Amino acid sequence: MTSLKGQHVYFEIQNRKQNLTTAKVSFCSNVDEFSGIFCENSNKLVDLESFLDAAKAFSLPYLGICTSLRQLIGVLKGMEEEETDKKMRTDEFMNSKKSHEVLVMSQLVNCLANYCGIKQVIDLGSGKGYLSSFLSLHYDLKVYGIDSSSINTSGATERNRKLKKYWKAYQNHSGGGSSRDPMSEREKQRTAQYNMMCKETVSGKHLSSNISSPCQDQVIKSGSPSETNVHPVVSAMIGTDKETCLHLAGQPEPEEDELCQHAFSFLKILPTNAVETASSSKSFHQGDLCGEEKEQKKTVNIKAKADKLNESNVYSPLTSYITAKTELHDIVTDLEDSMLVGLHTCGDLAPTTLRLFASKPEIKAVCSVGCCYHLLSEEFENTAEEFTQETWGFPMCQYLREEAWCCGRNARMSACLALERVAVSQGLSPESLFYRAVLQVIIKECYGVTRSDGRVGKVFSKSSSFPDYVRKSLKKLGLDESKLSDSCIMDYYEKYRCRMNELEAFNMLKVVLAPCIETLILLDRLCYLTEQDDVGWCGLVQSFDPVKSPRCYAVVALKK
Template identity: 50%
Template structure:
């Protein structure tokens, strides 16, 4: 293979050091609890300027550019003595310099595709001469954008590594699997831990097969219309004087295929109402309420997939038996009704024996499109450990679900001590950790907020003031965990508080509506503090994400059997906030 212009591991470690140093100063803001904003005096604890100054600086594009100049006795805008933020402009410039674009560590998608074409000696690598279908014809615009961009990279990786199989971990509804199979003629195995997702993928697979047949038939008629002396007729287009050759059979088939494709498209879009990883409205404890209250258009999706620790041994065995039985049936069938791809239900780790799960497995490319939490880390470990996996393209999400090895407040590693962060030996040796609140902040979408998406501040404000009420009137306020999404049902602040108290099984008769409203009136003038503070969290989000992704890149570069590794921006961040892919290629075994 020719040289791949990816970043050297020494340069990666240097960038990691830069981000880590910046976050060692600024991470306290991201780790602050929004729920505790008023009960713990968060603003006065961390900030020494007014909320108006913060919002003004953030709204000014001029203040976020220029050299990193520090005022005396400050670091990145924070006072060296008090650790409070003094210089907003300095912080904004530093945040911009320490996110992935500012660090200059990402390979451009065009450069990646060019390198892959050179490596496989084909300038057309990753391109399909006969387009089967456009993805936006059977999925929403966001998913279509993601699937089309990622599938081109995956197809190029498969061609370079001379493989015809793809394994999609956390395959969900199977959109990427189906598209890779239909457009690029790859054999795809989709693995998901959710039985619901697997069954849904099988049904969608059936509908997509109808769509594909109709679409190909329609294109065949368009591209192969020829005149025949006894079966054709000339059709004259009066509007432009052009002539089109259409056979009688062709007209009937075209009408039939068009109607079928339209019906299948309607069925597919109707089944696409739910998000791939919908937000869990019940997940609103003191550590996650900030995320659970945010609007879906300014955060990434949150997985509802069942964690393996919650599966009984009987359930795991049942899923394994179900997969083997299904594979046996498919092996006997081998007819025209076989699936476009093979969906499997299983929870996978680096120790999973893929050849037991997939009996016909050969060399393959491993992919993951928005793999949640530790699954992204597990897939990279699997890529390193399994010789049959020749390349990987992984886009992670749901950073708040990552387990951290060195977070003493929230130990969450698996029984064998394998954690989602850090992965690289370089950061392990430094005992690096972020903290759950910071990882939740990393889920925020800076580009969307900057483009006017905004934050649902009233719901966050209600939740923080509720916490003041719980502190003042209920002894058990520290142990309360789940308030849930009561805001969407509430008609007023008083109604919100009463719904929350009932949800927490607390006596609401202690407070009158006037008592409750008095808290709202008291803290309303301070709502701008919360707005400004959360905007600072949004500003720091890309830097936390950058550290997590640089750790994964460094991990791949530490492996002796990996020849190339790079970070690539695959998607438009306005359409898909989790837009970065970790791409890796194994050393050749020839």
């Protein structure tokens, strides 16, 4: 079977190389067809329909490049189905988005690990350890979660400790199977305790706040599914009607206080060998045991302690800053044949993950989902400046490097937009965009600030009015908000209010282009992998529902 699967993978990589070549030829041959989209003299957009067609044609779903998630898992598993994953309810200890991502990616990672015959997984940019914990608890993999933030790793350690504390409850609960009697009062009490722990973990009472990039989780303001309005431009772009968009939208995310109502169904998915041995329901005095029984009990206790020691190392959160030159042996002291994973690795960490995979012989596979394209470093963005940096986030492949290709920050910012969410009215509201645009004018004209690394964040959802929004934003940016009166702030609002529709139209054009820019970045990474001699197979896999998780493409590769 392994030989047969190997042939599948070999032929797949050959097809992938052919598709990349075809896509390149197709792009070059179609450039002339779209040359009339913009006016030759003014460069203004003159043919909107052709613009939409071009943007659609050069996005990943329409290039024939991607590998089907179902087909890939089928090949890796020898066409066997795994029933257990269909019954999981991970949304009881994660929000709906994170639960969806962890459930899908953990299954794919487990299939890759089994295919390669490895048990060690290194999760780069592991954050609070949601994926790492699940891989270790459910799939019994030895996982090292590495994050540059000590706040994240300490939070992951605390969260994992709380989960392990309740493994004993799982053993007691699972003993009788589905036909067991109703829970005893003691079990109900334990359930209530676990529910409280989950709620505290979700609300962050026992964890430090997560450090995340603003581009990954956009503010979503949407009504019920029946009230969803599909923007006609986006509908034309993705080729869907209102019913399809409503289907994509799925169910609304549960509130935090609903996430842990049935805690024991999470405990059901834990492997039995991950559970601490429960103490006997009867207590015995040492004098009640014969010599042989005492020896047996001693042996059992020693084994239980050894199992507990091994279990405590199943998932290990570590703090370290990772670069392409990082020696993993220095961080993971018992490094063996393993695979690298990354769930929404930010900025340059995604290409760094691929470079580590290519350069380290002990890394046999990689599964990387990147995000925060606006934080990528570009080799040819500021050619006039001198840099000592040796590796860059973009471009990676030889072809684009020879072309000295540059996207620029504005394009990379656009790549972070979520077309599918906008299609079901779950994108940023037009008013939020307008507030942000006018704020930038105020900062430039009243404070002389033209560039800043400061972030406003989700101030819009917490503001009662435009003056309130401006004042809260100025405070976050460290600027003196008392310098401006409310009337002065409202004068700016009234001055530009007539251009709100213009701003919305401009943003919609950026949204339509977003998949094309993301495609360029992801194909660059895929081409880089095809250039490596020891890579046996690589592909782009749409792993997630793009409405739930806009950064939904995984770069997957296997060594020969």
